[in-house]
Amino acid sequence: MTYALNLEDRGTEYVTIDPASCPRLDTEDLDALEFLDLCYRTLCAVMFNHASSGHPGGSISSGRFVQSLIYSTMNYDIGDPMDRTADIISYAAGHKALGLYAMWACRNEVVSQTAPDRLPADIRQQLRLEDLLGFRKNPITRTPLYRKFDAKPLDGHPTPETPFVWLSTGPSGVGVGSSVGLALTLKDMHREESPSVHIIEGEGGMTPGRVAEALAAAASSGLDNLFFHVDWNQASIDSDAVTRDGSKRGEYVQWDPCEFLLMHGFNVVYVPDGFDYSQIHAAQNRASAFRNGRPTGLVYRTVKGWQYGIEGSKSHGGGHKFYSEPYFEALRPFEERLGLRFPRFDGEKNPETIEAAFYDSLLTIRKAFEANPEFTRRLGGKVLDCADRHANQPRKLRADAPRLDAVYADGAISPFERPDGCTYEIGSAQTLRGSLAHCLNHVNRLTGGAVLAAAADLYGSTNVSGISAGFGEGFWHPVENPDSRLFSAGGITEDAMGGICSGIASLGYQIGVGSSYGAFIAPLNTICAKTHGIGQQTLRHRAPGEPNRTFVVVCGHAGVKTGEDGPTHAEPQALQVFQENFPGDVMITLTPWDPNELWPLTATALLQRPAVLAPFVTRPSEVIIDRPALGLAPPERAVKGIYKLLSANGRPEGAVVYQGSDVAYAFINGVLPRLQETGMNLDVYYISSVELFDRLDAEEKREIYPSEVAASAMMFTGFTPATTYRWIMSERGREFTHYPWRQGVFLGSGPGDICLEQAGMHGEAQWEIIRRFVSGPR
Numbered sequence: 001m002t003y004a005l006n007l008e009d010r011g012t013e014y015v016t017i018d019p020a021s022c023p024r025l026d027t028e029d030l031d032a033l034e035f036l037d038l039c040y041r042t043l044c045a046v047m048f049n050h051a052s053s054g055h056p057g058g059s060i061s062s063g064r065f066v067q068s069l070i071y072s073t074m075n076y077d078i079g080d081p082m083d084r085t086a087d088i089i090s091y092a093a094g095h096k097a098l099g100l101y102a103m104w105a106c107r108n109e110v111v112s113q114t115a116p117d118r119l120p121a122d123i124r125q126q127l128r129l130e131d132l133l134g135f136r137k138n139p140i141t142r143t144p145l146y147r148k149f150d151a152k153p154l155d156g157h158p159t160p161e162t163p164f165v166w167l168s169t170g171p172s173g174v175g176v177g178s179s180v181g182l183a184l185t186l187k188d189m190h191r192e193e194s195p196s197v198h199i200i201e202g203e204g205g206m207t208p209g210r211v212a213e214a215l216a217a218a219a220s221s222g223l224d225n226l227f228f229h230v231d232w233n234q235a236s237i238d239s240d241a242v243t244r245d246g247s248k249r250g251e252y253v254q255w256d257p258c259e260f261l262l263m264h265g266f267n268v269v270y271v272p273d274g275f276d277y278s279q280i281h282a283a284q285n286r287a288s289a290f291r292n293g294r295p296t297g298l299v300y301r302t303v304k305g306w307q308y309g310i311e312g313s314k315s316h317g318g319g320h321k322f323y324s325e326p327y328f329e330a331l332r333p334f335e336e337r338l339g340l341r342f343p344r345f346d347g348e349k350n351p352e353t354i355e356a357a358f359y360d361s362l363l364t365i366r367k368a369f370e371a372n373p374e375f376t377r378r379l380g381g382k383v384l385d386c387a388d389r390h391a392n393q394p395r396k397l398r399a400d401a402p403r404l405d406a407v408y409a410d411g412a413i414s415p416f417e418r419p420d421g422c423t424y425e426i427g428s429a430q431t432l433r434g435s436l437a438h439c440l441n442h443v444n445r446l447t448g449g450a451v452l453a454a455a456a457d458l459y460g461s462t463n464v465s466g467i468s469a470g471f472g473e474g475f476w477h478p479v480e481n482p483d484s485r486l487f488s489a490g491g492i493t494e495d496a497m498g499g500i501c502s503g504i505a506s507l508g509y510q511i512g513v514g515s516s517y518g519a520f521i522a523p524l525n526t527i528c529a530k531t532h533g534i535g536q537q538t539l540r541h542r543a544p545g546e547p548n549r550t551f552v553v554v555c556g557h558a559g560v561k562t563g564e565d566g567p568t569h570a571e572p573q574a575l576q577v578f579q580e581n582f583p584g585d586v587m588i589t590l591t592p593w594d595p596n597e598l599w600p601l602t603a604t605a606l607l608q609r610p611a612v613l614a615p616f617v618t619r620p621s622e623v624i625i626d627r628p629a630l631g632l633a634p635p636e637r638a639v640k641g642i643y644k645l646l647s648a649n650g651r652p653e654g655a656v657v658y659q660g661s662d663v664a665y666a667f668i669n670g671v672l673p674r675l676q677e678t679g680m681n682l683d684v685y686y687i688s689s690v691e692l693f694d695r696l697d698a699e700e701k702r703e704i705y706p707s708e709v710a711a712s713a714m715m716f717t718g719f720t721p722a723t724t725y726r727w728i729m730s731e732r733g734r735e736f737t738h739y740p741w742r743q744g745v746f747l748g749s750g751p752g753d754i755c756l757e758q759a760g761m762h763g764e765a766q767w768e769i770i771r772r773f774v775s776g777p778r
Contacts, residue, residue, distance in 0.1 A: 059099025181503020660718025670763010
């Protein structure tokens, strides 16, 4: 039995570049590129030698097809790295960062020597040879040359610290999803004439499951502006036979990259020799010519560590020892061909002397470009051709493109002025998930569609479909359904979905929203939330005025109230994954209990502009209560992050803190009536967002939640004990504090109120615990 993919039915194409028939490059261009690659490969060796760290193998094997992209194929202006209408190159293979930095520095150098006025005036928007002194260095590095040249701290994996880089990549597969998000937002904003996104990856980097998820989403969404460039060298960290290769079994997977891409709905162009510039150029031209509405993969056969002296898996994260004979052997082709000699190191080895030797070696690379002006001019001219082509073929946003900035205009939204669709009458029924969808739909209407949303096959279940109300039903497609604001994330794909949403947000045009059970999406989105936060912070190092670009992780069906689905789904751990686990302004979590709290919380959080917003919303409908009649604070108080839900009349007998809709409604329905009957006098606090509270000044925080309260209060939480320790400081308060797993077991299945009873936190149990807490010694 045999099986073949019918590409005609699938609407995709497969092309193998024929070495015998592909057009040969102009001799002068070819000579200049060979010179460039010699300098580039040598610079990779120099960088690893002086850092004693990095990934030279894949950096070298991918060099020639990346050179073809940035010197010939792409449209961009070297003078404007912040131009969002330019083509983008995205190193999803973050371990190739050494190559990225070397490639950028060589490009900067040829333009510096041939047309310096075309470079950005702000050196923060350049990547100079001098910046390589910061390769794998910490920002507080104090070595003299690093400080003299104000070198960039170039991380071990790419971040937007580097010009033209929009994403932080490195964790395996995450950069593919976020790069797909870049392509999606650009396709939606531009439609027909959208900028291209070129992803750089290797076959090993295709093995994580999140890559399959992201590529499925890309093909299903018709992202014909996405080009996936595969450095197929068969070498990972531990294997030299990663994939199947013809009849030879792969050690990790039994597909080859061409099969993998075709199966996922990509066009494929196969390049037999990824070091032949003519084949590479022909392949990239052919890929650009496809007009079938599909993304395209280009698969280049290469050798990891080509001509470096160490090949295959050994070159992945390993290189020559410091100033060893094998290192000098790697430099020899450069020295012999160009008649230049790199320094030899002697004397004491310390950070200052290593840096001085590194700088002398960088100057040798600079001399190579200076001593070969004909090559340098030709290469510089090719970079300027890319800029001129970009200027002559402008990609304008579509006339009715969304305007995310509308939501941030003065007075556009306010937590204290509710839109009509975000207010719920007393006695009516509403869900937290539905209320969140109404809030984000209002933002969508205000901005003309700047919110793109997806779910893990839970669009209706988590109410995410409501975000697209008024924009069309079904899944977004640039041709077949361009108005919908719901995109296909490839199925049940929380992992890639988070990456895609972060990529959508990164350019600042739109907000990406992903939704699933909080139990699943919070842990699976932790990595992409981290990389997005890193990306937003490092971008401001070279573009200080750039605000955070927010993506939203909807932690739906949160907590004990999802009890019918059992302990696999209704679990309390999700919040502690996000809450207080990110630095600075990266993360805001929301833990509302009343649907009327969603608008003031969402509006406040959006205006605070976190990198990531993570609302925890429950599934069941709730009856909207009469807060004034019950003596409860209005829902707008939630914007402080912690607020006094119920104030004691005079001196309180005790203080109780709540976090979680499940325990809060149990208090409203089971405890509050008893307080009123017995006259027990309590201060009751609710935690609606720890991060919003933390953004208040110190004096206001002390006023809202004084330290003496923390020293005397107890707590009920629908989450884990780790989320309580900051608020409950006394041994006795912690003794009485309750959480779902306090009895040492996972809760069973059943309606939320039954599961809450099993946890010992239903209304009757809460009342008894509070009564004992108040009546005991204080």
